[in-house]
Amino acid sequence: MHICRKLAFIAIFLVFPLLASSQIKDLPRFEAGLQYTVQGDMGSSGYYVESNVRQHGVGARFVYNVNRFVALEGEWNIFPEKGIAYYSTQYGGRSTEGLFGVKAGWRNRKFGFFGRVAPGYLSYGKALQSDSSYPWRYGRVTHSREYYGAVAEYYPNRRVALRYDMGQTFTKYGAYNVFPSEWRRDGQISAGVLYRF
Numbered sequence: 001m002h003i004c005r006k007l008a009f010i011a012i013f014l015v016f017p018l019l020a021s022s023q024i025k026d027l028p029r030f031e032a033g034l035q036y037t038v039q040g041d042m043g044s045s046g047y048y049v050e051s052n053v054r055q056h057g058v059g060a061r062f063v064y065n066v067n068r069f070v071a072l073e074g075e076w077n078i079f080p081e082k083g084i085a086y087y088s089t090q091y092g093g094r095s096t097e098g099l100f101g102v103k104a105g106w107r108n109r110k111f112g113f114f115g116r117v118a119p120g121y122l123s124y125g126k127a128l129q130s131d132s133s134y135p136w137r138y139g140r141v142t143h144s145r146e147y148y149g150a151v152a153e154y155y156p157n158r159r160v161a162l163r164y165d166m167g168q169t170f171t172k173y174g175a176y177n178v179f180p181s182e183w184r185r186d187g188q189i190s191a192g193v194l195y196r197f
Contacts, residue, residue: 028196031063031161035192037077039097039169055079055095061163061192068107073118074100077190090141090173093126099147112153112161120145122171145171147188161194 040054059077066072077097101118127141149167156162166189174181 026158027065027068028158029065031061031065031194031196033061033161033163033192033194035059035061035075035077035163035165035190037079037188037190039079039186039188055081057097059097059190059192061194063194070102070104071114072102074098075118089128090143091124091127092138092141093124095122095124097122097145099145101147103151105151107153107155110155112151112155114151114153116147116149116151116165116167118147120147122169143171143173145169149188155196159196161196163190163192163194165190 035058037057037059038054039057057077057079059075061073061075063071063073075098079095079097081094097120099118099120101116101120103114103116105112105114107113121142122145123140123142125140126138129137129139147167147169149165152164154162167187169186169188171184171186172181173184
């Protein structure tokens with residue numbers, strides 16, 4: 001994990017709240033909606049996940065607008081594709097993702113642009129529970145995950161927001177056989193619509 005990347009996002013979240021005295025009149029306090037998400041390999045060492053894997057999923061998002069510049073939000077995505085074979089204790093089967101964090105930036109009545117940091121988890125539904133004997137047993141395994149990215153929003157009216165996210169995730173996989181634990185980097189993009197109220 002690069003310290004410069006973390007410092008840059010911390011700076012974003014320290015600067016923009018200082019500007020919060022300038023409000024958009026009648027800014028909706030809450031937002032809720034649905035999204036389409038794609039996540040994929042970005043060339044990490046790949047002890048646990050095959051190279052060039054792309055997963056498509058759907059999800060939901062809830063946003064609380066603290067003010068014009070800062071919002072707290074959470075999202076949950078499910079990737080229904082079974083993906084690769086079940087031969088690892090670190091992944092296998094369908095996966096779900098939960099991210100809970102902060103976005104900070106600038107917006108006017110029509111557009112918004114933000115930076116976003118969101119820690120969370122990535123959970124696989126059918127990972128190998130024991131590789132020491134046959135028959136093998138499978139179950140759920142969950143890893144910590146961090147998301148760093150950018151957000152662009154368009155507001156066609158006061159009640160609707162069209163949103164596009166683009167960023168990177170960092171997932172902490174545990175040790176497996178002779179392989180040490182590692183942080184794996186993947187790209188993630190999503191597009192969705194939100195109802196504002």
